[in-house]
Amino acid sequence: MNSQPDIGDHMGEVREDFVSASDYCSKEFAEWENERLWPRVWQMACREEDVPEVGDFYTYDIVDDSIIIIRSAPGEIKAFHNACAHRGRQLTEGCGHASKLQCPFHGWQFGFDGKPLHVVDREDWGDKLRDEDISLIPVKVGIWGGWVYINMDLDCESLDDFLAPAKAILDPLDMSGLRYHWVKSAIVPSNWKTVLGLFNEAYHLQQAHSQVLRFQDDVTESHVHGRHGMFESWDALPPGIRSQRLGPPLEQDIRQSLHEYVMEYYETLQCAHPITMVDAVDRMMEEVPEGTPAEEVMAKVMQFTFEDAAGRGVEIPPITPEEMHAVGSDWHLFANQILLPGPLTCLAYRARPNGHDPDSAIFDVYSLLRYPPGQEPNVEPERCDDLTDISFWPLILIQDFENLAALQRGLKSRGFRGARTNPKQESAVSNFHRALRDFMRG
Numbered sequence: 364m365n366s367q368p369d370i371g372d373h374m375g376e377v378r379e380d381f382v383s384a385s386d387y388c389s390k391e392f393a394e395w396e397n398e399r400l401w402p403r404v405w406q407m408a409c410r411e412e413d414v415p416e417v418g419d420f421y422t423y424d425i426v427d428d429s430i431i432i433i434r435s436a437p438g439e440i441k442a443f444h445n446a447c448a449h450r451g452r453q454l455t456e457g458c459g460h461a462s463k464l465q466c467p468f469h470g471w472q473f474g475f476d477g478k479p480l481h482v483v484d485r486e487d488w489g490d491k492l493r494d495e496d497i498s499l500i501p502v503k504v505g506i507w508g509g510w511v512y513i514n515m516d517l518d519c520e521s522l523d524d525f526l527a528p529a530k531a532i533l534d535p536l537d538m539s540g541l542r543y544h545w546v547k548s549a550i551v552p553s554n555w556k557t558v559l560g561l562f563n564e565a566y567h568l569q570q571a572h573s574q575v576l577r578f579q580d581d582v583t584e585s586h587v588h589g590r591h592g593m594f595e596s597w598d599a600l601p602p603g604i605r606s607q608r609l610g611p612p613l614e615q616d617i618r619q620s621l622h623e624y625v626m627e628y629y630e631t632l633q634c635a636h637p638i639t640m641v642d643a644v645d646r647m648m649e650e651v652p653e654g655t656p657a658e659e660v661m662a663k664v665m666q667f668t669f670e671d672a673a674g675r676g677v678e679i680p681p682i683t684p685e686e687m688h689a690v691g692s693d694w695h696l697f698a699n700q701i702l703l704p705g706p707l708t709c710l711a712y713r714a715r716p717n718g719h720d721p722d723s724a725i726f727d728v729y730s731l732l733r734y735p736p737g738q739e740p741n742v743e744p745e746r747c748d749d750l751t752d753i754s755f756w757p758l759i760l761i762q763d764f765e766n767l768a769a770l771q772r773g774l775k776s777r778g779f780r781g782a783r784t785n786p787k788q789e790s791a792v793s794n795f796h797r798a799l800r801d802f803m804r805g
């Protein structure tokens with residue numbers, strides 16, 4: 364299927380202020396993705412730390428395909444289609460460690476290079492079984508910033524070229540030094556693009572997370588970088604000062620409010636970023652005098668945060684303030700990954716279809732942190748499909764999830780023609796849909 368399917372009145376219509384409803388809901392669009400997106404696109408599959416030792420494997424499932432990602436040598440990761448060359452049984456499920464890939468059905472064995480090591484009763488085939496015909500089918504692997512990407516299209520462009528516009532800005536963060544702090548997953552009741560769309564704009568903060576406006580300016584602007592998109596808050600007031608929506612900034616000493624801001628995110632998002640700042644804001648309350656201008660208070664908190672990390676032996680990448688400024692807040696890397704990166708931490712999201720159902724997605728959240736060498740924890744990924752479970756999910760994510768099922772229902776309404784995306788604050792959303800259609804047509 365190379366051409367675009369018939370998907371209704373607004374077939375193919377994506378503008379910076381409009382995204383056709385059919386993109387989110389129709390089975391035809393999902394099948395178009397299954398034919399033209401997933402088999403051809405670079406997609407984040409896991410991190411290097413998921414397969415640290417030779418023989419460690421990670422199984423990445425995407426619609427009907429399943430890919431084995433395996434550490435084949437100390438400095439090498441390979442990937443193969445997860446189907447035995449004998450009668451097709453999947454060779455791996457989930458994560459694990461193996462000395463060879465052995466099929467549980469009839470016991471054929473494959474090496475980490477995909478070549479057959481042993482075929483039970485091979486002589487029964489006479490000279491009909493050539494190694495090259497029964498080797499596992501390779502899948503391309505690319506690694507960037509510790510993230511492992513796969514591409515089933517062996518003729519695809521390089522991962523570096525694919526990521527280029529985003530990579531140029533994000534490289535100084537050296538994400539390869541990050542390790543899992545926690546990993547949480549769920550099956551969510553929405554299209555994979557709907558759930559990603561909760562996290563590539565901040566326009567919803569003023570409604571869905573209004574509790575943060577008392578000490579956070581939510582002004583953001585979004586920008587397009589090829590297929591990728593991002594938003595930044597370069598025009599926002601420093602954290603600790605209330606949103607411009609609530610009126611002019613209060614003349615103030617922001618120390619108390621900045622302390623509350625960090626503690627609020629510490630409790631309601633529970634990701635690594637506020638955790639690295641807790642000691643720094645305590646120290647700020649003790650050492651920074653009353654009446655210090657907001658920018659200076661912020662600079663002191665950043666200085667204390669880095670001093671605290673360096674004091675614990677954390678290796679901090681040599682990123683300049685200008686490079687950090689350029690990174691902004693939030694990046695959507697086409698197609699399945701969102702990053703909120705910093706020099707010490709990253710919050711990341713991944714979404715993909717849950718089989719062929721356009722109303723269901725597999726969603727993963729990653730909190731990453733830069734640890735002192737040798738002190739990285741062993742993190743077990745956790746899963747909870749109850750999106751209201753406050754003992755598992757941070758409050759901010761529950762607030763996001765509250766929109767999800769109702770959003771997917773509304774998107775399917777006969778009365779809904781398409782999303783009127785904000786051209787200033789949501790161009791990362793509309794650009795994603797434009798890039799998706801362009802990619803699938805290409």
Ligand code: FES
Nearest residue numbers: 447449450466469
């Ligand atoms: S299907 Fe794998 S050995 Fe038979």
Ligand SMILES: [Fe+2]
Nearest residue numbers: 561571572763
């Ligand atoms: Fe949100």
